[in-house]
Structure formats: C-alpha cells, structure tokens
Amino acid sequence: GQQVMQIPQYQHVQEGEDFTTYCNSSTTLSNIQWYKQRPGGHPVFLIQLVKSGEVKKQKRLTFQFGEAKKNSSLHITATQTTDVGTYFCAGYGNKLVFGAGTILRVKS
C-alpha cells in the first residue's frame, strides 16, 4: 500500500539555524501537502504542491516537490522559537497518507 516516509524524526536547532525535513513516497503522488502541529493542537495546513519540480515559498519556508513526484522537502531558514512543532508531509496517491512527522525544537 501507499507509504510515506519522513526524516528526521527529531531535530533540535539553535535559533537562527536552518532546518530541513524530507519526505519520500513509495508511489507517485498527485500532490503533496505539508502541515504543522503545535503541541496540544491539531495539524494545520501549510501548503500543497501539485506540479513536478514545483517550488513554493512562504516567508522563511521553502517547499519543494521532486521531479518524479515521489519526494518533497520543507526548508526553514533562520529558525525562530515560533517555528517549534511537528511538521508533517502528506502524500495524495489515492488517499491522503501522512509521514511520521519531524519534531522541531528551537533553542534560544
């Protein structure tokens, strides 16, 4: 069945450092979505990528969708304490399947 792998599981960075999480699907996706979950909260949609090779930016966040539409990454430049939380990718093959998430902690 459709599987989505996400690494790393956990990242602890100094404020101001960059952060990247990677996502890989076992099948070709029609789109990939990224979500952020704060402690005690529910996942909140960040962005959706649809096209092969697509790159989108939201302020300090850069999202990429691979050429084969099987992998994706989220890069945060100069992390801030407000970036803490768990970042999930979710790949849509025939349904939306989530990666395990990357927990980001930021040390100030």
Next chain:
Amino acid sequence: GAGVSQSPSNKVTEKGKDVELRCDPISGHTALYWYRQSLGQGLEFLIYFQGNSAPDKSGLPSDRFSAERTGGSVSTLTIQRTQQEDSAVYLCASSLGESRTYFGPGTRLTVT
C-alpha cells in the same frame, strides 16, 4: 459551522465498553478521513470516505473498529470492546477532493 467539529472532546471509558466518536465535516466536503494519534506519535490512517464510493477501510486496526458516514455528511467511528491500547486522540478531517484538508480538534479517548 465554519470548521470540522468533533464530539466529545474527551471520553473516558472502561475497558470492554463500546464508544462512539462523532465528526461533523465542513459542509460540501466530499472526502472525510479518520486518523489516530498516540502521544508524541504520527497520524495513523484509519478510514477514508470519498463521495458515494465504498470507504477505504484498510487502516482499521481490528474488526472492533467500524465507521459510517450518513448522507455524505456526519461520520461516526465506533470502537467495540475497547482496550487500553485504543487510548489516543482520534482526529477527523475533511476536504473537497484532493485539496487541502481541514482537521477537527480531535477526541481524546482514554480507556481505563
């Protein structure tokens, strides 16, 4: 309402009892998902409804779990003969086809 709602927000039940969790998706959303999240863990897919198609039940962990969606709107997830390992937050989400998915606040289930 404007978002996905779930009830109850918290449920404490004794081992062996049945529970029903309810989800009210955003009006007009054709897709509805149930996920389970244990403390500090990822989102475990349970079941997916899309329009009038047969639901994708491939994520249900055992035959004690079932779900239905009536009239293409409200969904109920039922867990029979609850076990302690069923304790988790159950999240419902809805979307219009393949577009962004909106999550409800979740139901925290504790089996004692």
